[in-house]
Amino acid sequence: MCLNPLKATTVRLRLQGPVQCWLKSKWMRVTVVLPCSLSALLLCLSACQEAPEQTYDWRLPAGFPQPLVPQDNPMTAAKVDLGKALFFSQDLSFNQQQSCASCHQPQHAFSEGLTTAIGASGQKLRRNTLALVNVAYNSTLTWAHSGLTRIEQQILIPMFNEDPIELGITGHESAVLARFQTPQYAPLFTEAFGDDQVNFDRIVKALASFVRSLTSFNSAFDRYAYQGDDQALSASAIRGMDLFFSERLECFHCHGGFNFTQSSQHQNQRLDLRPFHNTGLYNDDGQGAYPQRDQGLIEVTLQGHDMGHFRAPTLRNVARTAPYMHDGSLATLQEVLAFYAAGGRGQGITSPLKDTFIQGFSLTVEEQQDLLNFLESLTDEQFGQSFDTEKPLNSDAMFSAP
Numbered sequence: 001m002c003l004n005p006l007k008a009t010t011v012r013l014r015l016q017g018p019v020q021c022w023l024k025s026k027w028m029r030v031t032v033v034l035p036c037s038l039s040a041l042l043l044c045l046s047a048c049q050e051a052p053e054q055t056y057d058w059r060l061p062a063g064f065p066q067p068l069v070p071q072d073n074p075m076t077a078a079k080v081d082l083g084k085a086l087f088f089s090q091d092l093s094f095n096q097q098q099s100c101a102s103c104h105q106p107q108h109a110f111s112e113g114l115t116t117a118i119g120a121s122g123q124k125l126r127r128n129t130l131a132l133v134n135v136a137y138n139s140t141l142t143w144a145h146s147g148l149t150r151i152e153q154q155i156l157i158p159m160f161n162e163d164p165i166e167l168g169i170t171g172h173e174s175a176v177l178a179r180f181q182t183p184q185y186a187p188l189f190t191e192a193f194g195d196d197q198v199n200f201d202r203i204v205k206a207l208a209s210f211v212r213s214l215t216s217f218n219s220a221f222d223r224y225a226y227q228g229d230d231q232a233l234s235a236s237a238i239r240g241m242d243l244f245f246s247e248r249l250e251c252f253h254c255h256g257g258f259n260f261t262q263s264s265q266h267q268n269q270r271l272d273l274r275p276f277h278n279t280g281l282y283n284d285d286g287q288g289a290y291p292q293r294d295q296g297l298i299e300v301t302l303q304g305h306d307m308g309h310f311r312a313p314t315l316r317n318v319a320r321t322a323p324y325m326h327d328g329s330l331a332t333l334q335e336v337l338a339f340y341a342a343g344g345r346g347q348g349i350t351s352p353l354k355d356t357f358i359q360g361f362s363l364t365v366e367e368q369q370d371l372l373n374f375l376e377s378l379t380d381e382q383f384g385q386s387f388d389t390e391k392p393l394n395s396d397a398m399f400s401a402p
């Protein structure tokens, strides 16, 4: 039987009901303390002149919906090319020590092997770097933020945030811009925007276009489930898939749909879905408290019931994105499975805020291997591998896997 995960989404859609309202967020407060130049940029993001729209070839397999793209930043191949060059450029950090790709590495499906990320000045971030896989379909961005819905907004955080510093551009705006006013970049800006003027509005739009272009739909699972290739999965991986979509394990309730997360939006989806869940990782006070350093969605909504709520990330390419969870506190997929089998971790197992779908279960050794084989079948071997063939700025060294 060829199981269709899209069905699982439909069931969940009916059950879910309206989503929570938007509230003032922590990051909104972050934005307020940013310099005036950035406020101008924020205005500019919606108002600036745009080069004429072109059709972009998403190269999606037949039957998959196109992601939604903001009207003021239509996809073009030229913007994606410029965005790619910027994404891999250390000139984007104040001290030229870090690029987006320092944390979002192609060989790790654009995440990295660290427990939590480290910024350009050496400051430790509190969260694990998210993989950039089909981000264009995410209804919200980052691990836990119901109001952050545009990639253009999200990118401002690593660029301009001051605590912790990631790329650290704040206070170094003109120096950073000057590094891109070069004969090498001029043709890329001209192709993308009509002339070679360099500003942060254009840089952000190009970066967002590149991030949207990172689609991944060519795993063994895809070949089996969507392309009719019955040989693409081993018998063990098929058993693992059946477990994943079973009511005994419940995984699909939160990691459902073609992107293995309920947090999704696209052309054919009417409902605005922004679910977050408490998986029982922590329960510091018997009432479900997560550690002060990161309490998830509650920091944004200030609603008690959002304590420890995080977005279920996509599981596409998950075998490449260890360590796992928002704080990188589970090292391997085996540890993740043991965590779900136990119904949480430590005191988290009895947390009153834990989602009802995290009940625990027992797996035989063979079933555990089946599930691992299924999760590994979600790896798209070509994803992140094509960068050495396209060479904006001749930066092949930066684009090739180590």
Ligand code: HEC
Pocket: 087, 098, 099, 100, 101, 102, 103, 104, 117, 118, 119, 120, 125, 127, 128, 129, 130, 131, 132, 135, 138, 140, 141, 142, 143, 144, 151, 154, 155, 158, 159, 166, 167, 207, 208, 211
């Ligand atoms: C210092 C490491 C670091 C750098 C540099 C960095 N990021 Fe990230 N990125 C992260 C972490 C950590 C998260 C998760 C943040 C959170 O949940 O609060 C993230 C999240 C994201 C997301 C959200 C993905 C999703 O599924 O919601 C996008 C998009 C993104 N980064 C793009 C970029 C771009 C573009 C750049 C360069 C301008 C960049 N990042 C630079 C570490 C980094």
Ligand code: HEC
Pocket: 244, 249, 250, 251, 252, 253, 254, 255, 276, 277, 278, 279, 281, 310, 311, 312, 313, 314, 315, 318, 321, 323, 324, 325, 326, 327, 333, 336, 340, 355, 356, 357, 358
């Ligand atoms: C109640 C919703 C829910 C259920 C059910 C659920 N998950 Fe998750 N999953 C999440 C959330 C939320 C996270 C992130 C939690 C965090 O970081 O605090 C997550 C994280 C993960 C991760 C780590 C991904 C990464 O990139 O770090 C994996 C792997 C995973 N889940 C697999 C599974 C499997 C396998 C099952 C079934 C046994 C399952 N999940 C059941 C919501 C769920």
